[in-house]
Amino acid sequence: MKLYLIGMPGSGKTTLGRTLAVHFGLPFLDLDAAIAAQAGQPIPALFQQHGEAWFRQLEAEVLRTVIGRPGPLVLATGGGTPCFHDNLSILNTSGLTVWLDVPVPVLAARLAAAAETSSRPLLAAAGPPAAWLRETLSARIRFYERARLRYAAATTPVSVLAAELQAAGFTLPDR
Numbered sequence: 617m618k619l620y621l622i623g624m625p626g627s628g629k630t631t632l633g634r635t636l637a638v639h640f641g642l643p644f645l646d647l648d649a650a651i652a653a654q655a656g657q658p659i660p661a662l663f664q665q666h667g668e669a670w671f672r673q674l675e676a677e678v679l680r681t682v683i684g685r686p687g688p689l690v691l692a693t694g695g696g697t698p699c700f701h702d703n704l705s706i707l708n709t710s711g712l713t714v715w716l717d718v719p720v721p722v723l724a725a726r727l728a729a730a731a732e733t734s735s736r737p738l739l740a741a742a743g744p745p746a747a748w749l750r751e752t753l754s755a756r757i758r759f760y761e762r763a764r765l766r767y768a769a770a771t772t773p774v775s776v777l778a779a780e781l782q783a784a785g786f787t788l789p790d791r
C-alpha cells in the first residue's frame with residue numbers, strides 16, 4: 617500500500633515522510649526530488665526558466681510514473697500537487713492520503729529561514745509569507761480536505777499518527 621502526505625509548504629511532508637518510512641520500514645520518495653532529478657535542475661530553476669504551468673505538467677507526469685511502480689511507498693508530495701491535473705483523485709484511488717494540517721503561524725515560523733524561502737519559488741516571489749500562506753491555504757483547502765486522514769502535524773506525536781494509519785487500514789507488506 618502507498619502512503620501519500622499532502623499539505624501546505626512547511627507542513628512537514630518531506631520531514632515526517634522520511635520518519636514514517638523508517639518507522640514502517642518502507643521506501644521513501646520526495647516528489648520534488650524526483651522531479652528535480654528527472655529534469656536535471658532544482659525546483660527554483662525549473663519555475664524560473666519554464667513557469668508554473670510547465671512545472672505542474674511535469675509534476676503530474678512524474679507523479680503518475682511514481683504511482684505506477686509496484687510496491688509500497690511513503691511519498692511526500694509538493695504543496696500544490698493535489699490541486700492540479702486531477703492528481704488528488706489519482707492519489708485517493710491508489711493509496712492512503714494524509715493531510716498534514718498545520719496552522720499558518722507555525723508554517724510561517726518554520727519557513728522564515730532564508731534557505732526555506734529560497735527553495736520554494738512561489739513563496740520567494742510572494743509578499744509577506746504569512747499572507748501568502750493564508751491566501752494559498754484558503755484556495756487549496758478544498759483539495760486538502762478530501763484526504764482520507766487529517767493529522768494535526770504540529771501537535772500530534774508521530775507514534776499516534778502511525779497507530780491511526782494502521783487503524784485506517786494502512787497495511788504493511790509481508791516480511
Ligand SMILES: Nc1ncnc2c1ncn2[C@@H]1O[C@H](COP(=O)(O)OP(=O)(O)O)[C@@H](O)[C@H]1O
Nearest residue numbers: 624625626627628629630631632726732769770
Ligand atoms: N514537526 C515539526 N516540528 C518542527 N519543525 C518541523 C516539523 N516538521 C518539519 N519541520 C521543519 O519545517 C521545515 C519544512 O519542513 P518540510 O518537511 O520541508 O515541509 P514540506 O515538505 O511540507 O514543505 C523544515 O525546516 C523542517 O525541519
Ligand SMILES: O=C(O)C1=C[C@@H](OP(=O)(O)O)[C@@H](O)[C@H](O)C1
Nearest residue numbers: 624625626648694695696736737
Ligand atoms: O506549494 C507549492 O505549490 C509548492 C511546494 C513545494 O513543495 P513543498 O510543499 O515540499 O515545499 C514545491 O513542490 C514547489 O515549490 C511548489
Ligand SMILES: [Mg+2]
Nearest residue numbers: 629630692693
Ligand atoms: Mg517538501
